[in-house]
Amino acid sequence: MNDSIQALTQRIVAFRDARDWKQFHSPKELSVAIAAEAGELLQHFVWQSTEQSVQRAIDRKQEIASEMADVAILLMELADVLNVPLGEAVADKLARNEERYPADKARGSNKKYNEL
């Protein structure tokens, strides 16, 4: 399967346009939907210990993958609406994080870059 973000985005946009849904999918509405779907993903792990969350992720893999797909689809659609090449945005952010979190300083630490 071609899992390039560009190819997936084309399928997502075709799906949306076949339903004439662009009118509902403003940047704001897409961001609202992303937050709501991220909340559904989070719901799986409320009150769980780290160990329990690992087991739950195995037991509920299909459901969790489906929530993740929802977030991914909305994110790719938002990127398309905003003319943001999402793959490049990811690469840019990784480059910025390389600077913010130098490997030798950040190794084994869960501190934020401005607290390192």
Place this chain on the structure above:
Amino acid sequence: MNDSIQALTQRIVAFRDARDWKQFHSPKELSVAIAAEAGELLQHFVWQSTEQSVQRAIDRKQEIASEMADVAILLMELADVLNVPLGEAVADKLARNEERYPADKARGSNKKYNEL
């Protein structure tokens, strides 16, 4: 640039492992981080009308792209941790949505599939 999810995921995992961060990145913690970043994305559009959100998305494109990249990076890392092929999960969800939202029934409607 190769924007396949698989290629991007390799870069993300390499970044994480160079910092020995896997210990902090359980499925639960990644889901918490995704929700927090989705909240930052949403923050841009609070109280805005649809029209204002379109303009804001143009004015703050770099910042917004950066929040989107954060969500995308965490999502690809979570998919890797859970052994979920994210591109396939997206394709599966689109197929399921094709059934839930038949184009002729869903056209121009913002109703949920169970209310169509």
Place this chain on the structure above:
Amino acid sequence: MNDSIQALTQRIVAFRDARDWKQFHSPKELSVAIAAEAGELLQHFVWQSTEQSVQRAIDRKQEIASEMADVAILLMELADVLNVPLGEAVADKLARNEERYPADKARGSNKKYNEL
């Protein structure tokens, strides 16, 4: 009914302690649960226009009130755990917002205080 935050908090803490749940309810876990419940509340309004959301809030009043109660309960419990007098925190924030958003400057505007 006595709807003081203090009185409600006593009932919430008694409920929690009768179940020996304090061990699970760290500040982090309570914040995770609040975000997840806020996501459920948001879910009701995804893709809805403002007008539709007004109607939906009427049609689903019980369900929505139940989501709101979840957020409120968790918030009061978090305040108790952190020794934050929530009523005072609300009063303090309103006082701060009086300064940030002077009525004559903020009237009819949906701008953030740092953009007024």
Place this chain on the structure above:
Amino acid sequence: MNDSIQALTQRIVAFRDARDWKQFHSPKELSVAIAAEAGELLQHFVWQSTEQSVQRAIDRKQEIASEMADVAILLMELADVLNVPLGEAVADKLARNEERYPADKARGSNKKYNEL
């Protein structure tokens, strides 16, 4: 200080009306704002262990109390807009949770009621 929800709500509504903000504060918009503020609260605890979160909550008490106040203010305003008596909704939910989570069955367990 009178920390009844009703008294606090009166102050919140007076603040809003002095700024003519009701036009922006539909049920949907208030729910969006609640989710965004819950995200800010969550942001404090991302990647933190339970123990770290306890310490952070002490170190950042003022900031965290301020985020909590934001959520509380918006929630009380939403309750007012929807004509939901929030104190009663909390009491109702506690009563429902008494049934869902009988103390002898739920003691020391972090399972959901439908998994108990």
